[in-house]
Amino acid sequence: MSKSERVAGTVANYVDERTGAAKWLKKNLNKVFPDHWSFMLGEIALYSFIILLLTGTFLTFWYDPSMQEVEYEGSYQPLSGLKMSAAYASTLHISFDIRGGLLMRQIHHWAALLFMVAIVVHLLRVFFTGAFRKPREFNWILGIGLLTLGIVEGFLGYSLPDDLLSGTGIRIAEAIIQAIPVVGSYLAYFVFGGPFPGEVFIPRIYTVHILLLPGIFLALITAHLMLVWYQKHTQYPGPGRTEKNVVGYPLMPVYMAKAGGFFFIVFGFTAFLGAVASINPIWLFGPYTPAQITAGSQPDWYMGWLDGLVRMAPPLETHAFGHTISWNILIPALIIPGILFTGMALYPFIESWMTGDKREHHLLDRPRNAPNRTALGAMSLTFVLVTLLNGGNDLLATHFGLTINQIMWFSRIGVLVLPPIAFVITKRICLSLQRSDRELVLHGKETGRLVMLPHGEFIEIHEELSPEKKWTLTAHEQLPPLEIAQENQAGVRNPKGLRAKLQQYASKSHQEQIEKPSAKDVLELGDGRH
Amino acid sequence: MNFISRYRRSKFFGPALLAAALFVLGTSYSVASATTFKAVTPSNDKTTLIAEGKEIFARGCSSCHGLNLEGGAIAPSLIGVGAASVDFQVGTGRMPMADMSVQAARKDPIYNEAETAALAAYVASLAPGPAAIRNEDLAWERSGDAAEGGQLFRSNCSMCHNFAGQGGALSQGKYAPSLMGVEAKHIYEALITGPQSMPVFSDKIITPAEKLSIIKWIKAAESEPNLGGASLGRTGPVTEGLLSWSLGIMALIGVAVWITAKAK
Structure with missing residues (x-):
């Protein structure tokens, strides 16, 4: 034993005798994680969050969360001598008079955008592979919670500099609060401490942005990861992979190195973006006053779909009993997002109701093997994409020679028509891919080699798949649709009535599959050709 | 220099030198003064x-x-x-x-x-109407105030022309054009004549001095280097979102694929 090993051993022993950490560490450092690029997407979000904490802390050193009016005396000349809030002045100060301040601001903002992108991409991976199924429903809900909080946290951060763009965003937030029937205007007064803009919302959202929400984030992320740890990671189907094992590499040393290295790559890449690409040039926007507005006022992308929904809403209002109900804000900004996020959070339960499947799942689905779910996902994505495009309708109009009115009508109609079309097309594509898989397993790959048999027949040689590949293509199980008795033997109708019918219908749609080849099918073929 | 020293005593050297000097002088004068011989100018009458x-x-x-x-x-x-x-x-x-x-x-x-x-x-x-403006009559560089011009711009112009004068969309395919690279006199003339969808900003609403300040601010925005790196068009968060979804996440996914690739 070398000297350094002896020293390390002594230290480790010292710690272990006092904490008993060795046993726990030994168990957990050997924990196995499956290897796939799509399992790293959540990590991008996690690392972005760490970058946000670090750069955000730097920004708090100089940011002044105050709406007190000051005169700008910093080094950016085109704003020199203007009256502005201390919040805006201090953000300018960070950008122009603090060494590395602008870089830190830009890294912070890029990291925020990438954080949300990574969350969404991670969510799509979990959704399309069915990783949310039992026992991971709670973790799915935690994830939806993180997504929602991320949107709120991002919006608050966007609002803090108090430039013309962020003030406009807050004004719209105020309008959304006011659109809540009956209590809206009182709530708005409550939030802003009086009429808009007041003098309190910057200090208030600052506290929420840097204390409350990051705290909740930390707690939820911890719970999210602990559940992954406890329930173990899912894995893609393949030879040797079952519902009872996890095939992969141990945390120590493989994943320590991979994940640790990946952190630095994410950090470096975000810093690169912050260094070369301008983001939110607040000095160009100027200080916020409620009397001003700029063309091209847009939220950050994760709110863009909401903005797009509001932009396409027809001007509907009801006046009754001295109250105005603004349906044009209420429906797109509160009701539709409410339905979307509730539906998303409940989806694991909805699917298990449709399939009647209450078992645990640790093997992931290939998206094509769950055609209905994949189609639902494509449908939702299409909806969001149409709304997101409409959120940037003014830029689409100027840059592609279109008119805002055309885009608005395209979106109004498209948002209703395109998602169902996407559903049908995606489902058909999934079923075709299943057919192609079946064909591959039964007849192998086409080699393009034509052979003439002695009696003159031409055949193409098909190359049989490897047993591993065949296993991967056929490992999924295909459940039959639920058989729900609509009445019992005595002729009494199912007391659940309509619900039972609905479930029967949903199950039938959900379990529509191309039958996968069975062992019998393969044996019957014999030599692997027609 | 052998060439010169051999012939400088020649009796033709003096006249040749004179001819050469006259030629150089004449040519350079005609080149230097060429601009004064412009094609037919419309009469000032x-x-x-x-x-x-x-x-x-x-x-x-x-x-x-x-x-x-x-x-x-x-x-x-x-x-x-x-x-x-x-x-x-x-x-x-x-x-x-x-x-x-x-x-x-x-x-x-x-x-x-x-x-x-x-x-x-x-x-x-x-019929009488506002007179044309000459660039040299607009002393925006001397008498304009960029900060004040910026405030006026944000109050009166940015709702259509965008916060950095990049232009923006109006209804039915109309648009507010970009103000980048527009001559000062044309900006001024647009303010006083209100072309197409643009309103007229009379001298009562925005004084001539304030108009110069607006021009100064627009010119400052135009010549301002992109302080934070590539500008992404100065059109707000849409292009930022586009970049984070394209280069941003794609590059990181690329790295993830590389990290998890099986060793060969």
Whole structure:
């Protein structure tokens, strides 16, 4: 034993005798994680969050969360001598008079955008592979919670500099609060401490942005990861992979190195973006006053779909009993997002109701093997994409020679028509891919080699798949649709009535599959050709 | 230098030197003064100018605007629009229009400065209107205040022209054009004549001094380097979102694929 090993051993022993950490560490450092690029997407979000904490802390050193009016005396000349809030002045100060301040601001903002992108991409991976199924429903809900909080946290951060763009965003937030029937205007007064803009919302959202929400984030992320740890990671189907094992590499040393290295790559890449690409040039926007507005006022992308929904809403209002109900804000900004996020959070339960499947799942689905779910996902994505495009309708109009009115009508109609079309097309594509898989397993790959048999027949040689590949293509199980008795033997109708019918219908749609080849099918073929 | 020392005593050397010197002098004078021999300039005489303008108008403009500026089904009357309006519309290439789209687009001017001046003089001769502005009359660099101009810009202009003067969309395919690379006099003329969808900002609403400040701010925004790196078009968060979804996440996914690739 070398000297350094002896020293390390002594230290480790010292710690272990006092904490008993060795046993726990030994168990957990050997924990196995499956290897796939799509399992790293959540990590991008996690690392972005760490970058946000670090750069955000730097920004708090100089940011002044105050709406007190000051005169700008910093080094950016085109704003020199203007009256502005201390919040805006201090953000300018960070950008122009603090060494590395602008870089830190830009890294912070890029990291925020990438954080949300990574969350969404991670969510799509979990959704399309069915990783949310039992026992991971709670973790799915935690994830939806993180997504929602991320949107709120991002919006608050966007609002803090108090430039013309962020003030406009807050004004719209105020309008959304006011659109809540009956209590809206009182709530708005409550939030802003009086009429808009007041003098309190910057200090208030600052506290929420840097204390409350990051705290909740930390707690939820911890719970999210602990559940992954406890329930173990899912894995893609393949030879040797079952519902009872996890095939992969141990945390120590493989994943320590991979994940640790990946952190630095994410950090470096975000810093690169912050260094070369301008983001939110607040000095160009100027200080916020409620009397001003700029063309091209847009939220950050994760709110863009909401903005797009509001932009396409027809001007509907009801006046009754001295109250105005603004349906044009209420429906797109509160009701539709409410339905979307509730539906998303409940989806694991909805699917298990449709399939009647209450078992645990640790093997992931290939998206094509769950055609209905994949189609639902494509449908939702299409909806969001149409709304997101409409959120940037003014830029689409100027840059592609279109008119805002055309885009608005395209979106109004498209948002209703395109998602169902996407559903049908995606489902058909999934079923075709299943057919192609079946064909591959039964007849192998086409080699393009034509052979003439002695009696003159031409055949193409098909190359049989490897047993591993065949296993991967056929490992999924295909459940039959639920058989729900609509009445019992005595002729009494199912007391659940309509619900039972609905479930029967949903199950039938959900379990529509191309039958996968069975062992019998393969044996019957014999030599692997027609 | 053998060449010179061999012939410098020759009796032809003096006259040859003189001829060479005269040639150099003459050539350099004619090159240096070439600019003064410009092609036919329209006479500064006002009457001639108006006559020339009338001829250009009859050839290039009257088919839409009418022989007497009375306008028609597809073009407005030009009576009383003033020389400023002509100088703006023709000087920025908007008139004559290339096509009948909803809005005349800025393009390379069809008529040169002299022709534009003649057209302006002709249109102004028929009815009074705001006079054309000359760049040298606008002392925006000296007397403008960029900070004040920025405030005025954000109060009056940015709702259509975008916070950095990059332009923006209006309804039915109309748009507020980008203000980048526009001459100071054209900005001023647009303010006082209100071309197309733009309102008129009379001297009572925005004083001439304030107009100069606005011009100064626009020029400052135009010449401002991109302080935070690539500008992404100065159009707000849309392009930022686009970049995070394209280069941003794709690069990181690429790294993830690389990290998890099986060793071969």
